[in-house]
Amino acid sequence: MSRAWRQLLLLIGKDLRIEARSRQTMGLVTVLGVLILVVLGLGLGPGKVPSGPSGTVLLWVAYLFGGVLCFEKTMAVERQDGTLAGLMLAPVDRGVLFAAKLITNLLLIAALAVVITAVGIVLLQFDLSGVLGPFVLITAMSLLGFAAVGTLFAAAVSSTRLQGGLLALVIFPICLPLIIASTQLMVRLAERPDEVGAGGYLILVAFDAIYLVMSWLVFELLLEP
C-alpha cells in the first residue's frame, strides 16, 4: 500500500475514532435533522405532506442543514487545538487531507441520511416503495457532490468568525443545481419512469465530477492553519 493510501486511512480512522468517543457531531446533527423533518411535517399539517418521491424535497432540507453542521463540526476538530497546522506540517499531500475529510464527511452524512429517511418513512409516511433502489443511488450521488463542496468551504470559513452561518450561505447556492437535479430526477422517476434513462443520472455524475475536481484543486489554496 502506498504512503498516501496509508495516510488517508490513518486520517479517516482518526476522525471516526474521535467522533466515536466525543459523539459531538452525529448526536447534534441527527437531532437537528429529525427536528427539521418533524417541524416541516407539523407545519404542513396532516394529509399535506407529500408522501411520494416528491417528499424527498423535505428530506433534502434536513440533509442540507444537518450536513452543514456536520461539515462545520468535523473541521472544528482540526481548529480546536491547532491540529490542522500539525497536519499541514507533516509530509502529507494536501489532496490526501482533503480526501480524508471528504470521506469522513460523506460517511457521517450518509449515516445521517439513513436516520432521517427512516424517520420520514415512519413519521411522515413517505412512500418510497418501488423507487427505493433509484432513491438510494440518486441520494448517494447527490451527497457526494454536497460533501465535496461542504468539505472545501468548511475548511475555508473555519478560520473566520462567522463559520456556520457563512458556511450555509456559501454552500446552499452552490449546491442548488445539484439538489434541483436530484429532486427533479426522483419525481420524474416516480411519475414517468420510462422517460428517464441513463442520461438522467449523467447530470448528477457531471455535477459530482465538477464539484470534486474543483474542490480538490482549490482546497490547497484555501487551507490556512
Add this chain to the structure above:
Amino acid sequence: MRRTVDDSPATLAIREGTVTAGSQQAIAPESAASKTSAVRALSLGKHIDDRAILDEIDLDVPMGRFVALVGPNGAGKSTLLHAIATLSPATHGSLALFGQTVHRWAGAALRARIGMIGHQSMLYRDLTALENLTLFGRLYGVDAPGERAAELLEKVRLSDRAHDPPKAFSRGMVQRLSIARALMHNPDLLLADEPFAGLDVPSTRNVEALLAQLHGEGKTIILTNHEIAQSLRLSEQVVVLRGGRVVLDRPASQVDVDAVTREVMA
C-alpha cells in the same frame, strides 16, 4: 545508558543556574555540519493588504544553533516562524531551508525535517497521549512509532499518563506532550513559538530543560519568547524583531538584558 531529562548536562546546568550563552556553546560544540545554514532568509517579507507584517528580514541560522526571537507583541515573531515552517508562505524575498530554496510551500521531504511547538498544542483532545504521538509518527513514516512514542513519553515524563487524553492534562503536561509530538520524527529544526506561555515555574523549568537537552543533542532551535533574560540564558543568538523588521541580531554572549530590552521597547 539512555540519558534522561534529569541527568543531561544541559538540565544540570539549568538546575544549577549556570546556563548561559557561553555554557550553551560548550554543550553544543561547533561541528562541520554547523557550517550549513538550517535557515537562510534574504529580504523575506509578508505583506497583507499593503501592510508589511514582515519586512526585509535577513536571517541566517546555522545548523545546531539555538536562536531566540524576541520582540513586542505584533512584532512578527510568530509570522516569521510560520513563514519558516512554510505554513504561511512569505510574499517577498527568498527562504532556504537546509540549503534548499523554498517555493511557496516546502516539499514533503523538507517539511519532515521541521518540528513545531505552537501557541496551540496541535494535539487531538479526544485521543490519548500515546494515540496522538503514534498518529503523527505514522503520518511521518516513523519506523516503530509505538516504541518511539513510548520513548518520548518517558523523555517528557508522561509515561504514566500515556493512555489519558490531553484534555485531562494540565497546561504544563500538554506543553510537554506537544514537544514530544514535535519530536516524533526526530526533526533537525525545532520551531518553538512561545513555549513558556501560561506555564508555572516548575513547568517552565521542565520545558527549559527539554529545550536545552535537545540543543545539546544538536538540534537547531528557533524560539520566540517575551522573557528576555530567559532567552539570553538559553540561546546562543538573539534576534530582536520590531515592526516586522530585524533591529538586532547578535550572539547572546555579546548583549545583556538591558540592551535587548532597549531595542524591544524603542
